[in-house]
Amino acid sequence: MSAPAIDLRGVWKGFHDARRDQTVIAVEDVSFSVGRGEFVCVLGPSGCGKSTLLRILAGLDRQDLGEVAVKGHASVVFQEHGVFPWLSVEDNVGYPLKVRGAGRAERRRRVGPLLELTGLTDFRGAYPHQLSGGMRQRTSVARALADDGEILLMDEPFGALDEQTRLVLQQELLRIWQDSGKSVVFITHSVDEALTLADRVLVMSARPGRILADVPVPFGRPRDILELRRDPRYGEITYELWRLLRQGAATASAGAVPTGPDASPASPAGPPGAPAGRGTPPSPPSEVRTP
Amino acid sequence: MSTPASREALVRRLRDERSGRAARIAGPFTPILLLVVWEVASRSGLLDARFFPPPTSIVGTFADLVAAGTLQTHALATLSRVGVGLVLGAVPGLLLGIALGAVPVLRALFGPIFASLLPIPKIAILPLLLLIFGLGEASKWVIVAIGVFFYVFYNTMGGVLQTQPIYFDVAKSSGAGRWRTWSTVALPAALPSVFTGLKLSVGGAFVIIAASEFVGSRTGIGYLIWSAWGTLSVAKMYVGIVTISLLGYLAGLLVGLLERRLVPWSRQ
Ligand SMILES: Nc1ncnc2c1ncn2[C@@H]1O[C@H](COP(=O)(O)OP(=O)(O)O)[C@@H](O)[C@H]1O
Numbered sequence: 004m005s006a007p008a009i010d011l012r013g014v015w016k017g018f019h020d021a022r023r024d025q026t027v028i029a030v031e032d033v034s035f036s037v038g039r040g041e042f043v044c045v046l047g048p049s050g051c052g053k054s055t056l057l058r059i060l061a062g063l064d065r066q067d068l069g070e071v072a073v074k075g076h077a078s079v080v081f082q083e084h085g086v087f088p089w090l091s092v093e094d095n096v097g098y099p100l101k102v103r104g105a106g107r108a109e110r111r112r113r114v115g116p117l118l119e120l121t122g123l124t125d126f127r128g129a130y131p132h133q134l135s136g137g138m139r140q141r142t143s144v145a146r147a148l149a150d151d152g153e154i155l156l157m158d159e160p161f162g163a164l165d166e167q168t169r170l171v172l173q174q175e176l177l178r179i180w181q182d183s184g185k186s187v188v189f190i191t192h193s194v195d196e197a198l199t200l201a202d203r204v205l206v207m208s209a210r211p212g213r214i215l216a217d218v219p220v221p222f223g224r225p226r227d228i229l230e231l232r233r234d235p236r237y238g239e240i241t242y243e244l245w246r247l248l249r250q251g252a253a254t255a256s257a258g259a260v261p262t263g264p265d266a267s268p269a270s271p272a273g274p275p276g277a278p279a280g281r282g283t284p285p286s287p288p289s290e291v292r293t294p
Numbered sequence: 295m296s297t298p299a300s301r302e303a304l305v306r307r308l309r310d311e312r313s314g315r316a317a318r319i320a321g322p323f324t325p326i327l328l329l330v331v332w333e334v335a336s337r338s339g340l341l342d343a344r345f346f347p348p349p350t351s352i353v354g355t356f357a358d359l360v361a362a363g364t365l366q367t368h369a370l371a372t373l374s375r376v377g378v379g380l381v382l383g384a385v386p387g388l389l390l391g392i393a394l395g396a397v398p399v400l401r402a403l404f405g406p407i408f409a410s411l412l413p414i415p416k417i418a419i420l421p422l423l424l425l426i427f428g429l430g431e432a433s434k435w436v437i438v439a440i441g442v443f444f445y446v447f448y449n450t451m452g453g454v455l456q457t458q459p460i461y462f463d464v465a466k467s468s469g470a471g472r473w474r475t476w477s478t479v480a481l482p483a484a485l486p487s488v489f490t491g492l493k494l495s496v497g498g499a500f501v502i503i504a505a506s507e508f509v510g511s512r513t514g515i516g517y518l519i520w521s522a523w524g525t526l527s528v529a530k531m532y533v534g535i536v537t538i539s540l541l542g543y544l545a546g547l548l549v550g551l552l553e554r555r556l557v558p559w560s561r562q
């Protein structure tokens with residue numbers, strides 16, 4: 004296998020609140036890699052440091068310790084979607100192209116198919132406040148696709164949507180991803196969503212966020228996200244993931260009020276069937292970011 | 295009732311509601327109602343007609359001033375001063391508002407300067423400006439510009455500061471540099487506040503220019519009103535007052551129109 008698209012080694016990130024003189028460790032000693040073209044879900048309870056991790060991957064925040072190597076440009080779908088209220092759907096989607104100096108004609112040519120893909124063609128001229136939540140989220144996804152990084156980082160993009168809309172968008176995302184060959188890191192707090200989408204699920208503990216386990220998902224591709232749920236293995240892995248999450252919550256509360264690296268409880272190793280990483284030796288990354 | 299028919303009816307209703315036609319057409323004319331009330335109150339003796347003559351009695355004076363071309367000359371003088379002053383004040387207000395809103399270092403360094411200048415009553419520096427710029431147009435432009443600057447500057451800066459950080463993250467992850475981020479995020483995010491500042495500016499500009507023309511000028515509506523006081527011509531005074539408020543009102547409408555064009559995403 005070729006060099007991983009993303010490689011994290013011992014990454015830590017904390018926030019210090021000077022006013023209350025309190026330090027919160029959001030990400031604790033996280034290491035994992037994502038192969039090229041792989042779809043990895045990061046699963047964890049809210050507040051465990053998932054967004055922090057993603058912001059570090061996106062280069063929006065800097066880790067305090069450890070090494071982050073991201074090969075290529077990463078496009079981001081933010082948790083709060085961040086669709087510009089002052090731009091039409093079409094201009095929102097074309098925004099990354101405009102930033103890079105693409106002319107109006109070129110933007111139109113490239114945005115058209117993406118609007119088609121995300122079912123927004125009829126709303127191309129609409130402003131975000133005229134859209135439903137689902138359409139705003141589609142706009143945000145389409146914008147990340149227009150940005151066209153080799154890596155796609157998605158932070159609970161469907162978290163605020165109803166179940167039906169979410170299923171539709173998940174299916175569409177899988178279709179888009181399979182045609183694109185992008186590497187995806189998809190953050191979610193939903194066990195179902197992780198199993199529906201991922202090749203591998205990284206389970207995070209409650210704060211401070213550590214990687215508890217790296218669980219491979221055995222379902223083949225292309226996936227039918229409905230049929231998937233009839234597979235007997237679906238229930239088994241669901242149980243396994245919930246068990247890990249419960250375990251993560253327990254160890255986290257045992258080590259409450261983290262004040263520094265030394266105060267953290269020892270990380271439990273993942274279960275025997277779930278090796279950390281894929282056993283592929285990492286080759287030197289193209290870009291290594293150190294704090 | 296058949297479905298297509300009721301759907302059409304609904305579409306028509308929504309379209310009519312949306313445009314709010316009646317209210318939009320009637321809106322600009324409601325000030326006339328005020329004049330009617332005034333007329334009745336003055337003629338019935340409810341108001342002292344020496345100080346509040348009925349509007350219709352002013353019409354004669356108004357017509358005389360228009361016929362002589364005096365009113366137009368004065369109105370044009372005031373308008374051009376307000377217009378030039380608005381541009382001279384709004385442009386730097388906008389640019390500095392964005393700069394200080396978007397760059398914490400600039401805000402920390404220069405914010406206190408503007409904060410300490412803000413409480414100075416703008417009209418209080420008119421004598422100084424008259425010394426520096428003389429009695430000509432420049433002193434009027436500058437004093438209006440100073441007043442406008444603060445309205446636009448503070449509203450713009452506030453608009454940028456209130457921008458959700460996520461929008462700056464989107465710009466950054468899309469690869470936008472500093473200038474791109476300012477022009478594509480900070481500016482549009484602040485635009486609704488900018489227009490709030492502009493609307494306040496228009497009102498403020500007419501107050502400042504009227505006061506300036508009282509003392510430092512031989513033209514303009516302010517001068518017309520002031521000279522009417524000297525000759526105890528109450529009717530002429532009212533012509534001036536009505537004219538300047540009309541000008542202010544129309545200028546405000548113009549800014550509102552511009553806002554609807556440039557800020558189509560803000561809900562009204
Ligand atoms: N900019 C920040 N300043 C201070 N604390 C932060 C900041 N960002 C995140 N945190 C803290 O880090 C922890 C993890 O947050 P986050 O990564 O958003 O969690 P998640 O996305 O998993 O819900 C939380 O306790 C949060 O309060």
Ligand SMILES: [Mg+2]
Nearest residue numbers: 053054082158
């Ligand atoms: Mg989050």
